[in-house]
Amino acid sequence: METFFTTSDKIQHIIKSFNLTKTLFVSSIIIGDAYTGKKSLARYLFPDAHLVSGANQEEVQSALENYDELIITDFEKLSNQSNFDFSNKRIIATANYIGNATLIDDLFAFIYTMPPLNERPEDVNYLKNLFVKEAVSTLMIEPHTIDEKMIPLNLTMNSKSLKKYIFLHLTQLSMDDKDIQSVMYNYIFKHLDGNDGYREYLNLYEIPLIEAGLKKYGSQLQLSQVLGINRNTLRKKIHEHNID
Amino acid sequence: MDINFESFVEWDSSPFILFNNSGKILYLNNAAEILFGYVSKKELYDISVSYAPQNFGYKTTSLALNYDSFLFHAITVGYESEEQISLRLYNTPRIKPTRKLETDKFITTNINILLEANIALFKTKNTNPLKLLTDQDLPAFKIDQNNFSKLLRKTLNAFRSSDSIDISLKLLIGQHVIIDNKKEPIIQLAIKANGRYAETDDEIQLLAAESQIKSLLKEHSITLEIPLIQ
Numbered sequence: 099m100e101t102f103f104t105t106s107d108k109i110q111h112i113i114k115s116f117n118l119t120k121t122l123f124v125s126s127i128i129i130g131d132a133y134t135g136k137k138s139l140a141r142y143l144f145p146d147a148h149l150v151s152g153a154n155q156e157e158v159q160s161a162l163e164n165y166d167e168l169i170i171t172d173f174e175k176l177s178n179q180s181n182f183d184f185s186n187k188r189i190i191a192t193a194n195y196i197g198n199a200t201l202i203d204d205l206f207a208f209i210y211t212m213p214p215l216n217e218r219p220e221d222v223n224y225l226k227n228l229f230v231k232e233a234v235s236t237l238m239i240e241p242h243t244i245d246e247k248m249i250p251l252n253l254t255m256n257s258k259s260l261k262k263y264i265f266l267h268l269t270q271l272s273m274d275d276k277d278i279q280s281v282m283y284n285y286i287f288k289h290l291d292g293n294d295g296y297r298e299y300l301n302l303y304e305i306p307l308i309e310a311g312l313k314k315y316g317s318q319l320q321l322s323q324v325l326g327i328n329r330n331t332l333r334k335k336i337h338e339h340n341i342d
Numbered sequence: 343m344d345i346n347f348e349s350f351v352e353w354d355s356s357p358f359i360l361f362n363n364s365g366k367i368l369y370l371n372n373a374a375e376i377l378f379g380y381v382s383k384k385e386l387y388d389i390s391v392s393y394a395p396q397n398f399g400y401k402t403t404s405l406a407l408n409y410d411s412f413l414f415h416a417i418t419v420g421y422e423s424e425e426q427i428s429l430r431l432y433n434t435p436r437i438k439p440t441r442k443l444e445t446d447k448f449i450t451t452n453i454n455i456l457l458e459a460n461i462a463l464f465k466t467k468n469t470n471p472l473k474l475l476t477d478q479d480l481p482a483f484k485i486d487q488n489n490f491s492k493l494l495r496k497t498l499n500a501f502r503s504s505d506s507i508d509i510s511l512k513l514l515i516g517q518h519v520i521i522d523n524k525k526e527p528i529i530q531l532a533i534k535a536n537g538r539y540a541e542t543d544d545e546i547q548l549l550a551a552e553s554q555i556k557s558l559l560k561e562h563s564i565t566l567e568i569p570l571i572q
Contacts, residue, residue: 108466111462111463111465111466112462112463112466114459114462115459115460115462115463115466116459118455118456118458118459118462119455119456119459119491122449122451122455122456122459122487122491123449123487123488124487124488124491125488184488185447185486185488185489186447186449186487186488203492206492207487207488207489207491207492207495208459208460208463208491208495209463209495210463210466211466211467
């Protein structure tokens with residue numbers, strides 16, 4: 099069975115409201131940014147409901163004729179929303195944005211707003227642990243090699259970016275120099291063109307080198323010694339790459 | 343032929359009152375008896391005197407009177423002696439719903455569940471304190487769940503920034519509404535607060551009318567009288 103974890107008050111109220119109306123024939127919609135868990139929540143609450151995507155107009159039409167209980171995801175993608183008759187059906191729709199507010203107001207009895215992840219710090223933490231666990235198992239990483247504090251929390255695309263950057267971070271951790279060369283090989287192979295390639299792709303090497311060095315050694319003087327280059331050359335490079 | 347008209351007046355749905363010359367009630371019909379729950383004897387007597395014809399006889403005046411949910415559009419005041427004065431108030435006709443209720447399509451529902459679900463929805467957006475006084479023993483009744491939920495959502499939403507919201511749900515004892523020639527009991531949902539938004543009042547009235555719910559919208563409150571169809 100699906101589980102759904104949340105400590106958010108808002109979502110707890112949504113769950114409460116859904117649990118109360120579970121057996122009633124009312125139409126509800128959950129509106130919120132992409133990757134905030136709308137579909138998971140609907141699935142968790144209605145594990146047996148038939149599920150269709152609003153991206154497929156015909157499928158939605160025929161499902162409405164055949165089912166009394168229905169989850170419609172991506173509701174905003176449907177083009178003929180005003181033709182729907184939801185009376186005496188249990189409809190649970192999800193949408194990334196509201197679209198035509200009057201129409202939504204007219205169609206749905208319950209209109210819920212899913213809060214984005216950046217308003218749910220404890221949920222982020224839960225998801226982070228979940229994704230790290232998944233990544234550790236998929237990428238076959240030794241868990242003790244991970245530094246919790248270094249794991250990035252990118253919420254620009256909610257759980258999608260959170261997951262992506264956790265996987266990227268952990269993938270990078272397990273790379274050796276050959277892997278890094280191979281990543282650069284693929285990247286350069288894909289992008290190289292024009293007539294200034296040498297200088298352009300030198301960034302790939304110089305920027306991380308200087309940034310990591312400055313972070314590690316603190317001063318430009320010390321770093322120039324570690325790198326074995328002249329302090330002025332280093333300063334010029336820092337200026338050239340706009341490194342603070 | 344001698345006809346006694348008294349019982350016709352008695353059961354007239356428009357209130358009829360007969361005062362003596364000091365404002366004491368000599369007679370009142372059933373409708374007037376209910377009306378006196380909402381307006382004082384003195385007020386109606388004063389109205390009778392103000393709108394009385396100059397000489398013996400009867401005078402009908404158009405005027406809008408509003409006592410709680412009772413709406414009147416005219417009155418007739420008459421007297422045939424110095425001792426007695428009568429007042430008849432004319433009920434404003436209620437707009438009949440344009441579409442007939444398809445009660446066979448309604449689903450038997452526990453109204454407390456729908457109300458609680460809507461309160462939970464309200465709480466996802468608002469943090470205002472909210473008091474609920476309800477009767478958990480209200481019988482389940484038939485209603486269009488989706489339409490009624492929309493009505494509840496909009497009604498509660500009118501109180502989105504109000505303080506001290508009081509919600510009460512109870513059976514109105516002794517009052518009935520006739521739907522499809524059947525006498526149905528009435529459940530009253532009353533929401534009161536220190537103030538409210540009124541921009542969706544039209545929509546609330548429309549949704550209520552669609553379910554044959556009587557809506558009473560005031561500055562600080564919304565009252566819904568819901569027929570308990572079984």
